[in-house]
Each structure stands twice: as C-alpha cells, then as structure tokens.
Amino acid sequence: MRTTTSQTIGPYWHLLEDKSWADLTRFGAAGEVITLEGHVYDGEGAPMTDACVEIWQASPAADENFTGFGRAATDSSGRFEFKTLKPGPLPGPGNALQAPHIAVTVLARGLLIHVNTRCYFEGAAENENDPILNLVAPERRGTLLAREVSAGVWRLDIRMQGEGETVFFEI
Amino acid sequence: MNVEETPFRPYASGTQPDNDTAAYRSTILRHPAKRLLKIPQTITELSGPRFSEQKFPPTDNIAVNHGKEALGERIIVAGHVRDEDGRPVPHTMVEIWQANAAGRYNHDRDQHDAPLDPDFKGIGRVFTDDEGAYRFISIKPGSYPWGNHENAWRPNHIHFSLFGPGHATRLITQMYFPGDPLLTLDPIFLATADAEARNRLVSRFDLSxxxxxxxxxxxxxxxxxxxxxxxxxxxxxxHH
Structure with a gap:
C-alpha cells in the first residue's frame, strides 16, 4: 500500500477553525507561557491572508492539560499568533541534544502538500550544537530563529519563496 | 528499538503532488523555490498530537443541523485508515469539511452565486475505531467554479484532515466521486503525476x-x- 496523495487545504479550511486552538494552554497547562507570533509572506512579499499555521511541540510533553498542538489562521495582514509553553531541550539522533524548538507547519491554498519548518529561539545556548540547525547553511539559519520582541513574545516570520526564503524540511 | 523510535518511511515516489505546479496558479508565488532540506526524524517528528473524543466530541452526521435536514443527496462515507503495511490506525481524528449540495461553502469568502443552506454547515469530525474504520453521514457536495482558468470548475469533493501517529504522518487530502467528468480537467487532482496514486482519491460507490x-x-x-x-x-x- 502506498500513502494517500495530499491535496491542498484550500481557501475555505476556516470551517475547521476553532480560535481556542491557538491557545495551547487552554486546558490549564502551567509553565513558562510565551506568545509565538509572525507573518506568512508569499514570493512577492505579500501577506498570505488565508493560511493555516499549525504548531507541534514534543516539549513540554503533552498531557491532559497541554495538547502540544495548536492551529491558527493568518489574518488580513498575514499574521498568526499562538499562546503556548516554552519548550525545553530534547533528545536528538545518537547522543545529540536538540535545542528547544517547535515544529511549524504551513497549509494554504496554493500548497498541494503542507510545508514543514521549525521555530528555534534566538540566543538559546543549545542552538550552537543542535543537530538539525547544523544541517542548515549558516546564512539561512536565521530563518528558523524566533526573536524575542518583548518579554515573552517571540516572533518568527515565514517567507514561502524568494529572498529570505524560510528553510523547509523533508521529514 | 521501540517502535515509536522507528522512523516513518519516505513518501513513495510519485505519490505526492509537487508544490511547483504552475497549472494550479495559486502555487506560483507560494511554493518554496529552494529544495527541501532532508532532516532525520527526531522525537518531534515521530510523536504527534493526540485528540480524545471527550475533549473533541465527534459529529458524525453533518446532514442534520439542530434537527433539521440539509438539502441534497444524503450519503454515507466510510472507510479505513491504515498505514503502508496495512495496519489499522486506530483512534485517530478525521476532520472533514465541504461545500453544500449547491456547491457553496458556508464561508464568508465564498461568493459563488449559489444558495447557502441554513441547515448545512459542512463541517464534521469523526474518530477511527479499534480497526481503523471511520464513517460519517453527509450530503453530496456540489461542484463550483473557481478563478484558476477560463471556465474552471472543481470536481465534487470532501476535504479530509488526518493526524495519524506522528507529526510526520499529517495528511490533508480531498475525496472525489466516481465518474466525475471534471476530474480530468482539474489541475489540483492532476498535480499528482502518478495516475494510480491520484485515482485512489476517487471514492468507490459501495452497495454494502x-x-x-x-x-x-x-x-x-x-x-x-x-x-x-x-x-x-x-x-x-x-543508538540506544
């Protein structure tokens, strides 16, 4: 058997949207609460206003109070926002340690199959030895680093194509 | 080695569409121009979200809204979710959304000149059982025009969203209907080069x-x- 073919999420996926899903702490999760925000831009730098952004994090481990998963729509300026818990380091391949990170998926009209990237946190000591970041050409690593723009608010913009194109992964 | 640590296979060649598919115009400025960077699957890719029926209650009959029947041809859609080895994927959430029988979505941005049905929201959620089986009741969605090219119409379809066991198994797809003449004209359907792979998106009429x-x-x-x-x-x- 072979994997079912992906098809675009299309422009009307918002029928699925439950705005509460953008808050991963809504079931009572406790920890270091952060905001993760950003914009999604197309190859001409225009905001993508109909995208679905999903995040998944394996740290802190999901439980009854913390789903580890969030979904948000981009707004009329292409902006998304999540409330979640700051992840910690995770085990990586071999004996490597992975720096704190969140998996980010973009699904949208015009994407026949979703694209995968990661959000790391600028300034984290573990970034230097992260086995995934180290696979990325140094000049492109910045596309995976969220910046803390105010206390507890981290920003990561996603550029689908062209100058500053986000590094997307085959996983 | 714990099975949870065993990586998922790469997609079989040709089974997935290329995001660089200019015939579907929305891809032109949205597909990554650079090649995807292959990374090893770590705990982040091997694990994934779990959704419980308690927190995310299923809605398996979307042909009825507050006791009122939606207009259209009532259908039952059923099947199994399995992995490439044929093993069932149990207790996984399946999200569905679709246009109404007239080919109109209950969505602000859908301005197609076709009637909305107050008794059809077009959104549902079901879970697979122990054997990976799912089933829901709906109405057959209508086809609708879209702006991709002159006289472009989407074939009848139902959108599906699945998670499976790990972040790497996420799947968004569309189910089509047998015998639809629009399939051979649809750049989204045709974006998958492998005909066998894309034809598996076409559901089968099943008397049982x-x-x-x-x-x-x-x-x-x-x-x-x-x-x-x-x-x-x-x-x-x-290495553990």
Missing part, C-alpha cells in the same frame, strides 16, 4: 455501505505513512 431507502454509500480508504522496516542506516539511526 448504502442504506436501503435512505442514503448512498461511498468507500474511501486512506493510507498514512508506515514505519521503516529496519532502522535507517544513513547515519541518522538512533
């Missing part, structure tokens, strides 16, 4: 799912990525 005097039945089976048979030997294997 059909309920006499009530609703037509369609079977739509879904296959998610399976695990590697043996640990990867490309240097990314886990």
């Amino acid at each position: 799912i059909t309920q006499p005097n009530w609703a037509l039945g369609y079977r739509f089976d879904i296959v998610l990525r399976g695990r590697q048979a043996t640990p990867m030997e490309d240097g990314h294997a886990h």
